[in-house]
Amino acid sequence: MFSSKQLVRLFVTSPSTWNTSKNQLAKLRKKTGYTFANCKKALDMHNHDLEKAEKWLHAEAQARGWAKATNLGGRKATEGLVAVLVNKNHGAMVELNCETDFVARNSAFQSLIQTIAKSCISLVPQVCTNGNLLKKEVLEGGRLGSIPGPDGKSLADHVALQIGVLGENMILKRALLVSANENILLSGYSHPAPQQQSEIWLGKYGALVAYNTKDKQPLSESNSDFGKKLCQHVIGMKPKSVGNPETDKPQENADDETVLIYQDYLLDPETKVKDVLDETNVEVLDFARFECGESDVDDAEETAARAQA
Template sequence: MMYAKTIARYLHIKPSCWASEKSQLAVLRKKTGYTFSNCKKALEMHNNDLIQAEGWLHKQAQALGWSKATKLEGRQTTQGLVAVAVDKNKGALVEVNCETDFVAKNKTFQDMAETATQACLHFTERQPHIRGPITKIGLDAEQLRQLPTKDGKSLADHLALMIGSLGENATLRRAVCFKTDSNIHLSAYAHPCGTEHNKILLGRFAGLIALKQKEQKDIDIKALGRNLCQHVVGMDPKKIGTSSDEPAKNPDDETCLIHQEYLIDNTSIVNDVLEEYGVEVIDFKRFECGENLTVGIQPLSHIETCQ
């Protein structure tokens, strides 16, 4: 009789325990995205403690990512994305590279570009604003890797984790950050357009432009800024230019922004548009993914101000 009661108690309890374990396993898989076998192993090793199991899984993934990153280091990365974002008086332009265009379209890779851009915006917010309407800060690859993210890890840690997940080499190449006075308007544009990731624009080409209103006119400076930034991305001017710069004989060879035919309306030049709206360009920056750089990105120790 006692034996029968023991068996009955066992049969009653066992399914409930198993259901609980299955539930924890499902929660852990959904939260982490790791495989069934890895999640099951993590729970068994930590007596079904979800927090400890999740921590162990992340450590294993990070170790695997660093291992893969080390093995793949040196493989050429000419594809990827340029990410650009504006947040009030801050702007960031970041290039993240990978080996193939296929990976550049992957959501995990796009998440990495977003994380890097957010880290740059946060970094810019903490920098002192030097005299002048705009402070421009350049970050090289190593400086980018050291930037902290909102979860406390460095961008290098996030990059290693992504490499471990995608199995392809990737690099953080460069960034430029703008910090402006309150009377400066920042605009961003990326091409091909239409790809936006949590308010961050992604493309193979991207740009930032800083504008200042010289005259009090009722204009849509947001739309104007976007159009002018689109012009910078499409026409690739090398400098703003001044009235003392002689326009090129062939308009296709023009490299001064103000003397170029306006991309949005080629019956005008950019300077005519600026005069019409009472606006001046304070600064701009354009990145093309994978472009050859005759001059590397200026390091953090080089901080420019525009007077």
């Protein structure tokens, strides 16, 4: 005869129950990415209710992430990625920093910055509200971190969560939001370009370029391709301004040139950018360039000044 305790123990550890527990554990682990130990703990605490276990895991990870973010806050974070996203006449470029290139190449980190870019571009109509044909806004600090993600949690919460998961300090450094009217085309690009291209460009460098045709005629597909080439030039040659041929003069030494129209064209160094623009009937209205980890105060001030121009 089995005692009542033995019957309870036999029931709890029966093969069918154990298989169910294993299946739930595997599902929870696959869905959340948390360790088997934490997934098992969550299931045990919530009577094997998957939904409640998942909610508890996320809440616990969020709390630990904020705690770790506080502890790691003083550590230098100059690696990371720049993400560039263009959706018709809206554009967003964001920079997310971490401590090592190893984490920057992690799929969770890359998924995080993609979430940030999508959240930022969805905010463009609300933020870019001045009356110009080309509207821009730079977001940093608490204003950037308070933007809601797709699940309603702030971007700061999303970053803190990944700090807890990946164990490195992360800084949501800046975002540039751009809105243009229908006669202006926006193009984006990153370098190095990702091996598997998606709607979001990820790299160490990023650029956004706003341009149109000089006669204000509709832009063709070839113009769109040329926009990507202009972004490549901006990334590689680091111009500081577009330039005006009536007021700006070229530098005597071409290597010192920072005015876009007077620079040697990156893809054809024998030709000036101005000549290429004339040949293609394109006018560059504005551009922005992000370099991951750049700390030059002048670069930061220039980005802000250009956004308010």
